[in-house]
Amino acid sequence: MSRARGDEEEYWHSSKFRAFTFDDEDDELSQLKESKRAVNSLRDIVDDDDDDLERVSWSGEPVGSISWSIKETSSSSTSSLEGRDSSLQKGSSSYAAFPKQVSSYSLSSLFKGRNKLPSFQSLSDALSDTGVKNYAPELRRPKAEYKDYSSDWSPKDTVRRMQRGKICSLERFRSLQDKLVLLDEAVAGHDGNVITAVLIFLKRTLRREILFRELEVRQVALCHLIHFLKETGEQKLLLDLLRFLDRTEEVALSQYREHLNIQDVEKRREFLKGCIGLPFSAEDTSHIQDHYTLLERQIIIEANDRHLESAGQSEIFRKYPRKASILNMPLVTTLFYSCFYHYTEAEGTFSSPTNLKKTFKIPDKQYVLTALAARAKLRAWDDVDALFTTKNWLGYTKKKAPIGFHRVVEILQRNNAPVQVLQEYVRLVEDVETRLNLATKYKCHDVVIETYRDLKDRIQLTAYKCKVERGSADEEKINSILNNMQIRWKN
């Protein structure tokens, strides 16, 4: 389904979706600001007391809410315990070590704890019920349920009873035939909980080869077993099952997943090394290889830089201390890091950006974006300049970028680049409308003025005069252009 090119343009110019925009809608934002002012001006009338406000603790939870009081317990539990103990045993510090409960137990209650025979319990004991086991929940269940153990429920009834949360013994399903009928009934009943319960029973009572074989033709049940094994962490059995099913890719992924549980980087690296040989698809194998290489690099860089930083000789580390370690970070973050701290290093070192770019075949686009962000953060405008300057064979220089220059402007602006720097790149934005927007937004007067001149738009240029400072060079420039008789204005 594609429309003709012309249609498309018309479509986007038909402004259907421009009815509302998030940027540059000055009036909407100002409307909002105005309402805010209005409401705020009322504050002094209203704000005297907070009676309508929910009482909120410092963490933002309403006081009295459950989440709030849990935070309270966890933050103060130790201190409150101590507080209580000390208040109990004021003055006699030698007792402080005794837990509080000891004193609240009477001799008889201690005795009661040992007395397991219910017949010896007095009524009051049963009611006060401190140290004894509580049988109440069990007693609530109708006795009838316990009959299940002896009665012969059909597979279907068994499943139905289990669906309703009743206890059912599965022990009498002993023949393979019976077990499978039971499993099929469970699947037909749609309740995953029961399916898993039956599978737990089958897993316990069948040799694994037989279980696997039967599950191969029962996909729903198979999913349940796989999920169950994942949850309970029976990795070995899971891998056996996946191998039996010939799901080699899942075997590989499932093993690879384990690296997430390994905290020690050296061990993790070793583990990843082992993962390279796993039966991944060709594409994924190279990702795993990259993962291993990346971590290996990070370990080297980390050791080096930690040393450099603590030695305190490197200026960049003194000026911008590292906020976190580079270990286990994504590649792009690592690249940013190396563009930040190791930009000028020769390609031979592991930490140099060019080396990273080569090793991991980072696309130009991604490299430029990252390097730009890093150098702009350091306000190294010369480096930024060099990033986009290319020389052709005649020696002329030209600015080129694998990304749109509007993007470059955005990144520079976010790093508070001065207008002179910004201006240079705003000028390079190809689309006239975007260029004008950006130039106006960031006050690159030169660019705005020149663009209007090129557009031969006298009205806009005249209107722009009020946006520049009175008596400034910009105003002069506008005037001289407006007075230039050679320009054929379109309006």
Add this chain to the structure above:
Amino acid sequence: MAFAGRRDAPEAPDFGILKRLARDQLIYLLEQLPGKKDLFIEADLMSPLDRIANVSILKQHEVDKLYKVESRPAPSSSDQFCFLVRPRIRTMRYIADIVNADKMSGRSRKYKIIFSPQKFYACEMVLEEEGVFGDVTCDEWSFYLLPLDEDIISMELPEFFRDYFLEGDHRWINSIARALQLLNSLYGPFGKVYGIGRCAKMSYELWRDLEEESEGDSQGRKPEIGNIFLMDRDTDYVTALCSQVVYEGLVDDTFRIKCGSVDFGPDVTSSDKSIKVLLNAQDKVFSQIRNEHFSSVFGFLSQKSRNLQAQYDRRRGMDIKQMKNFVSQELKGLKQEHRLLSLHIGACESIMKKKTKQDFQEMIKAEHSLLEGFDIRESTSFIEEHIDRQVSPTESLRLMCLLSLTENGLVPKDYRSLKTQYLQSYGPEHLLTFHNLKRMGLLTEQSAGETLTAVESKVSKLVTDRAAGKITDAFNSLARKSNFRAISKKLGLIPRVDGEYDLKMPRDMAYVFSGAYVPLSCKIIEQVRPPIGVPPPCVSPCAPASFQGVRWGPSPRAGAPAGPEPELLPRPPGAGAPGLAGPGGGGAAAQRQRVLSLRVQVHLPDHGHHQQRPHDGGHHRGQGVRPGRGPQTPRQ
């Protein structure tokens, strides 16, 4: 609120009952362990619990201290521990460790586990294996449904999506069936049940099975819920993957609405503290702007603040008596409104700031091109740049999934290059994420000759079972090349508008996506229940013919084939009365579209959680899969 804008609308059912039931049952369970006890609560149960109970209720029932279930050992000195948990294996191990540690040190305590909403056999198995079965007592807290608002009820099952769609585990189907049973017993009997998808079908069957057994006495009662629609998320991933531009959706994108409430940070409150705010129909400001396109919100808020100012100004020139009246009667309301207004204005500012910083504009444009099938190359390179710049990892995945769904998979070359760059930008372990997304059919690679992805064949198979009517046709056409294109053409999901799409007075539901796409799930409901303004089909013994293909039949008690179906939905006052103005005046369209307004969400996964563990395939968030996306889908 959903109903308030329509004078002919029936009363909304009282969903407060659900809360009261849950609370009473919890209290009952707590009392099964008499005496003082410490309560350990699973982190993701805390917010739901906050909605139905508070600390003082727990204290009344002798809960001494509250702890979060987490991996460090509990420093408590209490004699009784109660654990309020989800049925999770790792939580069982946590509890078993506590019990075993106590045993080792000769400490005797009583332990009780309360599972919400139900316990699993696998959990008991773990307790048995760890040797603590019998040391702990187990109970179930059947907390299936939590009303988040007057017209949204959520099951709050964060694992549902992953368990069912990724792992193929059916363990939550029983919970869904029980939730249906509960709804049916309180507000039923249901008129008809419609559904799309395998999970919907299984839930329906299990529910019928449960009903058969427990013949209730709902006979002759006036049903409060008319029809039920069960839909699998995978029939309509696209809706969940698009950026919404209505206020509530943007609030969710920016601040995350969790369990119906949101944390507004210091930048919104213009003070040094954050405030937790419930966002629902009770919030008089929010309820008027939640469904409005973001661009209409400013105007509304400024009008509102001007009114407020005028109200305050009336004080001047009042005599003592009038002043007294003013203070005692109006001031409180005005203060409340003032507080809400300044919060929502603050939120708007924050949203604006965030959205202008990102290139939201460009992103929306890319999304729209994908939906329409234009400029695919351009959108692909937008996504690429998004990845290269390490902008939000979930957003990048969301866009890739949208590209995959609309284009029926990525061209192999693009797939490889985007994947490589993604791994380089966000970490190599996302290899696992890609594998998971592929398995779910969310992010796939086109292969020569392939016509159906897993998801699509699942859908079409079910529906073609009893092929009939327009929708079925549409689903059938899924079998052809670009399935998304076919289905959106058939059902008119992408509005063709001449000139400008009027976002302030929209003509269709597509305004939630700036006029780019009508949510499929909502469209289907609209097909069955025509919107106000269109004469309804006469009450027919069976559902509108166009939808029979996916109908499994009426619930027996309500539908003797000839009997008139119970009619909950408001009848239009006249065929030509579209757009009854809502209280805000501007929300007519939104009001109109909210005829069918109760929504029950099965899952509202918790993003934060998923984002921390992307390799777990948790990245579907946004994805509408995105959990918290609940309130974001338009509330039809």
